[in-house]
Amino acid sequence: RQVSAGGDNSCELELNACNNVQFDMSRFGIDFVASPRHADGVVITGPITANMAGPLEICYNAVPDPKIVILVGTDAISGGIFADSPALDRDFLTKYPVDLYVPGNPAHPLTFINGVLDMLKKQ
Structure with missing residues (x-):
């Protein structure tokens, strides 16, 4: 399940591209689902x-x-240019473990796909 947290x-545009014919991440069995109850994890974008x-x-x-839990992009990982903003609430990141950080602003679709595949191989 992908959550845009600001x-x-x-x-999000790059994650959507992961599903197009050029990158086709579903060939690896990786799909975004609408319901978190059908998901194996959460992909977070934005500074929260x-x-x-x-x-x-x-x-x-x-x-x-x-x-x-996967954080995608500079904003999700560090808060990006919004890091010092009082409008953020990043407590989620101290409460729950993060399994994968995908850097970039924005992260390239292949960076995301390769990161997920590498993470799954190690588990």
């Missing part, structure tokens, strides 16, 4: 604004165990 939507902190936690809690 930001400029550039990472105060308005999205609650919905993000609800989504995380709805994903069945064991679950994976």
Whole structure:
């Protein structure tokens, strides 16, 4: 399940490209699903604004165990240019473990796909 937790939507556009014919990540058995109850994890983009902190936690809690957390993009990883903003609530990152950090602003689709495949090989 992908959650846009604020930001400029550039990472969401690249994640959407992961499903096009050029990158076709579904050939590896990786798909984004609409319901967190059908997901194996949460992909987070954006710096996690105060308005999205609650919905993000609800989504995380709805994903069945064991679950994976992936942060995509500079904003999700460090807060990016919004890092010092009082509008952010990044407590989620101290409460729950993060399994994969995918750097970039935005992250390239192949960077995301390769990162997920490498992570899954190690588990």
